[in-house]
Amino acid sequence: MIQEKAMIGYITDGGKVSAIEPSWNLGDPDHLGKFLINNWPTREQAIQLIDKGGIGVFDFKKTDYWYVDGFGDVICTQFSFNKDEHRPHIKHLYLWMKGEWQYSDCGIDWTPVREIIKETA
Numbered sequence: 235m236i237q238e239k240a241m242i243g244y245i246t247d248g249g250k251v252s253a254i255e256p257s258w259n260l261g262d263p264d265h266l267g268k269f270l271i272n273n274w275p276t277r278e279q280a281i282q283l284i285d286k287g288g289i290g291v292f293d294f295k296k297t298d299y300w301y302v303d304g305f306g307d308v309i310c311t312q313f314s315f316n317k318d319e320h321r322p323h324i325k326h327l328y329l330w331m332k333g334e335w336q337y338s339d340c341g342i343d344w345t346p347v348r349e350i351i352k353e354t355a
Contacts, residue, residue: 240326251299261326267347280330306341
């Protein structure tokens with residue numbers, strides 16, 4: 235199975251999204267989603283992962299996406315305010331919000347990763 239690229243982020247205290255694109259291809263929830271839940275299950279750990287280099291090598295980092303909608307523009311151009319944010323090779327988004335990791339494959343709808351993993355089990 236070919237793995238696809240993802241971006242991982244969290245909402246800063248200022249309401250922006252800080253996110254990275256890991257250099258490895260573990261995009262889908264059964265791989266990266268489980269990895270995030272098992273290894274970085276808290277907001278503090280998500281911040282460490284993204285801002286402090288807890289994930290090791292990454293290909294791209296951006297610290298000022300305009301909230302969740304701006305981060306969604308990475309995948310979705312249909313409703314995008316800023317089409318320059320689009321990264322066509324990214325197929326999965328993960329965002330720490332609402333007290334847990336959330337997942338989107340469209341940039342608009344967000345579902346807790348634990349629910350997606352449960353559905354595929």
